[in-house]
Amino acid sequence: MSDLATRLASVRVGIADAAAEAGRDPAGITTIVVTKFQPVSLIAQLAELGVTDVGENRHQEAQAKAAELAHLGLRWHFVGQLQSKKARQVRAYASVIHSVDRVGLVDALRSEEASVDCFVQVNLTDDPGRGGAQPEHLEPLVEHVLDTPGLRLLGLMAVAPLGEPPRAAFARARTLSERVQRLAPGAGALSMGMSHDYREAILEGATHLRIGTAITGNRPA
Numbered sequence: 314m315s316d317l318a319t320r321l322a323s324v325r326v327g328i329a330d331a332a333a334e335a336g337r338d339p340a341g342i343t344t345i346v347v348t349k350f351q352p353v354s355l356i357a358q359l360a361e362l363g364v365t366d367v368g369e370n371r372h373q374e375a376q377a378k379a380a381e382l383a384h385l386g387l388r389w390h391f392v393g394q395l396q397s398k399k400a401r402q403v404r405a406y407a408s409v410i411h412s413v414d415r416v417g418l419v420d421a422l423r424s425e426e427a428s429v430d431c432f433v434q435v436n437l438t439d440d441p442g443r444g445g446a447q448p449e450h451l452e453p454l455v456e457h458v459l460d461t462p463g464l465r466l467l468g469l470m471a472v473a474p475l476g477e478p479p480r481a482a483f484a485r486a487r488t489l490s491e492r493v494q495r496l497a498p499g500a501g502a503l504s505m506g507m508s509h510d511y512r513e514a515i516l517e518g519a520t521h522l523r524i525g526t527a528i529t530g531n532r533p534a
């Protein structure tokens with residue numbers, strides 16, 4: 314087996330183990346392999362290994378990769394901070410946008426023609442420079458998404474802050490997800506969990522994991 318196949322297999326085992334520990338069906342967990350900075354050759358290898366969902370965080374890089382690999386039929390997830398002026402272009406190739414964090418971006422994503430799946434991102438830190446809406450802005454943001462044609466809300470996305478045990482942060486996200494579901498009963502998905510904290514995320518109900526280096530190896534400099 315290649316190193317890539319070995320790492321992928323070992324993460325799949327880790328996910329299955331955590332799901333068993335949580336008493337959850339692993340079929341309810343989608344793994345998105347975050348391939349930012351990685352070459353298209355690696356993404357093609359991932360596709361051969363059965364990966365169907367990949368994530369990118371920079372528009373230009375994502376757009377170019379999605380175009381070059383269009384024949385593979387991958388689902389592209391946009392997970393990075395998104396400028397409103399790039400929103401329409403991202404819609405064109407992304408199946409899911411994980412980083413909807415403000416009203417202006419929702420307006421920029423509006424479409425009468427097509428629908429895109431999305432998550433509202435919540436910021437679990439006190440630093441407003443981080444991506445994500447502050448928790449006190451979550452409800453109005455969710456209501457705005459629900460009122461905007463062309464967006465299908467899947468749920469809530471969060472990144473565990475540094476300097477705090479991830480499980481505690483993910484537990485907060487889970488509570489915030491319950492608030493989201495009061496407004497949007499179908500939007501119970503939770504995009505959270507990365508290479509070093511996906512186990513804790515699964516224990517707190519994550520449905521979409523965004524895993525990079527644990528599968529891809531280190532990112533090229």
Ligand SMILES: *Cc1c(COP(=O)(O)O)cnc(C)c1O
Pocket residue numbers: 347349370392393472507508509523524525526527
């Ligand atoms: C890079 C990135 C990931 C993956 O991080 P790893 O630590 O490599 O698993 C997940 N989510 C977002 C938003 C990212 O930018």
